[in-house]
Amino acid sequence: MSHNDTSNEPAITSYAQAPTRTVAGGGVTYAYRELGPKGGIPVVFFVHLAATLDNWDPRIIDPIAQNRHVITFDNRGVGASTGSVPDSVEEMADDAYTFIKALGFDKIDIFSFSLGGFIAQDLVVKHPELVRKLVLTGTGPRGGKDIAKVVATTYWDILRASLTRSDPKEFLFFNRNATGKPAARAFVQRLQERTVDRDADIKVRAFQTQLKAIQKFGRSAPADLSKITQPTLIANGDNDRMVPSVLSEDLHRRIKGSELVIYPDSGHGGIFQFHDKFAPVAVDFLAR
Numbered sequence: 001m002s003h004n005d006t007s008n009e010p011a012i013t014s015y016a017q018a019p020t021r022t023v024a025g026g027g028v029t030y031a032y033r034e035l036g037p038k039g040g041i042p043v044v045f046f047v048h049l050a051a052t053l054d055n056w057d058p059r060i061i062d063p064i065a066q067n068r069h070v071i072t073f074d075n076r077g078v079g080a081s082t083g084s085v086p087d088s089v090e091e092m093a094d095d096a097y098t099f100i101k102a103l104g105f106d107k108i109d110i111f112s113f114s115l116g117g118f119i120a121q122d123l124v125v126k127h128p129e130l131v132r133k134l135v136l137t138g139t140g141p142r143g144g145k146d147i148a149k150v151v152a153t154t155y156w157d158i159l160r161a162s163l164t165r166s167d168p169k170e171f172l173f174f175n176r177n178a179t180g181k182p183a184a185r186a187f188v189q190r191l192q193e194r195t196v197d198r199d200a201d202i203k204v205r206a207f208q209t210q211l212k213a214i215q216k217f218g219r220s221a222p223a224d225l226s227k228i229t230q231p232t233l234i235a236n237g238d239n240d241r242m243v244p245s246v247l248s249e250d251l252h253r254r255i256k257g258s259e260l261v262i263y264p265d266s267g268h269g270g271i272f273q274f275h276d277k278f279a280p281v282a283v284d285f286l287a288r
Helices: 058-065 089-102 115-126 147-163 168-172 180-190 204-219 246-254 275-287
Strands: 020-025 028-035 043-046 070-073 108-113 131-137 232-237 259-263
Touching: 020 089, 028 089, 043 089, 043 115, 058 070, 058 275, 089 115, 089 204, 108 115, 108 275, 115 131, 115 204, 131 275, 147 168, 147 204, 168 180, 232 246, 232 275, 246 259, 259 275
Parallel strands: 043 070, 043 108, 108 131, 131 232, 232 259
Antiparallel strands: 020 028, 028 070
16 A cells, blocks of 8 residues: 555544545556545545546535545546546546555445546446445436536536636536525635645546546446445436436436435535535435
8 A cells, every 4th residue: 555554643624634645556646635534434535527636525525524534536637646538437437446446445435426426336336345335416327318418518618607707617516596606606615725735627638538438428328227236325406407417316216225315496516505404414324
């Protein structure tokens, strides 16, 4: 194991303070951050399209890290991780497996959002023994209706954001109404709470390759999600323009015994808009 053992130090429970570390696996050096008390089964966070280590909402991570070992990481070719971005979600899942094994873990819980949820599904179908519990937010199944349209929606919202000099996530993740706009601004501000050792932004080519992988995932034959027997929590807003909210319901139907939470008057980033309600739900689910 090539990461530093810091078990004698007091646990860091603020994501803004979590040091960035690296671990090598499969010819790639993965950048990651960890926080919370060590020991037990870690909660590994699978991030969204174009995202780096700096894109996780501390209001979701910090409550989970109060009592759990939390790990976030950069996918291959993104942020501070080396290598090039794969053009398929399957390969991204293989990379995640390599990363987890490089850290020496045989059992994890997964918290995933958006593209991270696609990767998490592929990983758990291929390596069911690795995963104890699964949280799927703002996501949908392989071959899900309109997932392939994410590309057009993304480019359109990037254009809209550039015209108003705002962060594209304000358009992609939140409704453009009286509740969504302030929630969007608050979310973007929270992502700036970390002021030191920030990650590098994703490069344009890497971003385009991720979009290609999402398009392939959306156009693929469905996976057999009846294979997923792990306790699963599914959450979204009721108006997700990126990964349509009906796909959360589709996942819920196909994953036996799963729990579904849909937040009103919110979009793709519903869990961030309603972080004060969702974080305790996630903490409780992961603690059971």
